[in-house]
Amino acid sequence: MKRSVAQAILEQLALWGVTRIYGVVGDAVFGLADALAKQQSISFITVKHESVAALMASAEAKCTGRLAVCLSQMGPGLTNLLTGLGDAYMDRAPVLAITGQAPLDKIGTSYKQNIQQQQLVRAVAGFTELVAHPDAAMEVLAQAMYTSLVSRTVSHLSIPSDLFAAETLRLPVEPPRLPVFAANPEQMHKALHIMRAAKRPILLVGRGARSMREPVLKLAEIWGAGIVNSYGAVAVVPDSHPFALNGLGEGGNPLVPALLQQADVILSVEADLLSDSFIPASSVIVQLAGSTNELAITLPTAAPVIGDIHAVIAYWLKGLSGFAPDPAWVRQIQSCKQAWRTRQNTERQSSASPLEPAAIIRMLERQIADDAVIALDEGDSTLWFLRHFRAEQQNVLLSARWRTMGFGLPAAMAAKLIFPDRQVVCITGDGGLAMVMADLLTAARCGLAVTVIVFRNDALQMERDKMIAKGQRPEGTALTNPDWAKVAEACGWNGLRIEHAEQLEHALEVARASGQPALLDVCTANTPHPDLQAH
CATH class of the missing domain: 3.40.50.970 (Thiamin diphosphate (ThDP)-binding fold, Pyr/PP domains)
Structure with missing residues (x-):
């Protein structure tokens, strides 16, 4: 059945689990706004400024791990989106931005607000494309959405204003199964060998480790490792845990850098190593990440392990069975925590x-x-x-x-x-x-x-x-x-x-x-x- 490109876009977004779009209306996106008003599956959250729309989409993607969508007018609407898109891009949040563009017969002319959008957006997007034909809309949209979800990045589509009302027979593309990559067994075993030899281990966790709280805590307890948050990784592990030492870098525990200098092995799990200047050169570094995008390439890493994090930690827990933590190191960890708690209490x-x-x-x-x-x-x-x-x-x-x-x-x-x-x-x-x-x-x-x-x-x-x-x-x-x-x-x-x-x-x-x-x-x-x- 023929329907408008705008209707087809909303069908595909809903099929992939999108329930809301954040944005500001302008004449280049009237067609999509009209289609939104005529359906029930996706809510349109209108805001006062496009930067807020993109920031809301970024926050939704961070909260859920699913694709979030924002919408804006061409020209200044797009430039206002860039602040929020930059946030999503830098924090690897899957966001799709849809922006109106000049009518097909006006692209490249002196038409109002007409600029080369792909050139503008490329610095803060992993994918950006102009949709140039009604029957290309579904395929390009699917490619944009898939890129965002797999690469944890921003994707962007420019859609000419007259294309929204054009008709298409193309069906929505079904959402694919996202791949789960198995880690290299040799690297997993090499990392385990390093961990078993550790006397003074530290576990450095990032926001991406939130879904693995219990396995991470069990790993720290078996291994006898102090748990340090990378920047902003608050509540990844409970502060009340005896091995939890708060953060590294700005806003963190100022006593942690001195403890790190004594660590012989540091295991980084999905950590944003923005404060890698605190990582001592004498420590052996093991990095665990779900994808190569999460690795800190600035650190000399003895064993980078990339793949299904739950499976890797389960393998390490089994391999550390019977491991005996160094009691003196455990006391140092707890002493650091108590000293910091005392200082906090004074300031509070x-x-x-x-x-x-x-x-x-x-x-x-x-x-x-x-x-x-x-x-x-x-x-x-x-x-x-x-x-x-x-x-x-x-x-x-x-x-x-x-x-x-x-x-x-x-x-x-x-x-x-x-x-x-x-x-x-x-x-x-x-x-x-x-x-x-x-x-x-x-x-x-x-x-x-x-x-x-x-x-x-x-x-x-x-x-x-x-x-x-x-x-x-x-x-x-x-x-x-x-x-x-x-x-x-x-x-x-x-x-x-x-x-x-x-x-x-x-x-x-x-x-x-x-x-x-x-x-x-x-x-x-x-x-x-x-x-x-x-x-």
Whole structure:
């Protein structure tokens, strides 16, 4: 049966499990927007700015591991998408971007907003193509989606505005079985031989190891290994575990680098080794990853193992049966953990006003459900969270490699759409929120009961402290802020101004129970983060 290209696209997206598209309407995508309005399988989540649409898609892909989709107008709509696409590309989140293009007979002319989209997008996409004929749409769409899912990357399609209404007889392409690669047995055995010889092992885990929490914990216990998070890998293992040592690098445990210097074997599991400068040259490195894209090629690796991670860890657990950890090393691990816990407790106790960042995190920790989703913006608030939040099972979303301000609110909104019955909290600075504040209206319109906690210190605090540490004048770091609580109220939220610890404790309880979007404007001390202070 003939149907429009727009209808066919939506059929194929639904067949592959897509349930929502984030975007902003423009005349080059009217045809797809009209088709969306005439069906029930896929929701169209309209936002105020295309960067928010792409960030929401990136956050959805990070939450679910499945393909997420965003849509925009040609020209400035596409350029606005790029910030969110950069986040998805750098963090290897499978996202498909669909953008309108000039009509077929106007491509390459001086037609309004017409540019060579593939040339523009190529830096932040693993696949980008122009659909030039109605009967090519299904095949190109399937190739884009498959590339995103297999390579964990961004794919992009430019579709001429008049092509959406054109008719096609082509059927949707069925979703394929994604391949699962078996690891090389020789490399697995070589790595096991290195692990069995270890006396002072460290297990370095990344966000990709979240789905393997129990096997990873069992491996650490049998092997006697301290567990260190790579940047942003919060809640991959519970902080309460006796071998869990918090993070490496910015926002992490400052005592970990010294412990790493004593390690003889470091096993990296799906870790983003952004802080590889902390990895000692004297340690033997073993890397385990699901694909070659996850390997840190800058590290000299004795045994890179690539393949089905569950199967590899199961093989190592069996091979380590009877292994006797070094009791002295286990004591060092636990001593490091206790020393860090003592330092944390000292930093977290203040009740002064304006509130200390560490104290805000301590109070927040008591009101966070074990299955909550926490969306972090980029900035000073993120480093304080990584330093002090004692996670158990929460799902923490952040812009790990792209590190874009404005990520927090879009990520929280996407998370609430995916998990409507779970608590969703956004932690942001006043600078990050200001970049996406218009979409407070989107959350209210969609009935998304998220809680936003604003670290209000009237400054780009991270930039300020870095400049001061370099002996520079912090020009451009002071912020002019509105009354965030009143802005939130004007957008249909519950808005509260917080100046004292008692107010924050009460407000967090109320926000969690209210079932409505709530914004807490927390007056925050301009305390330099320890990682950013001048030495």
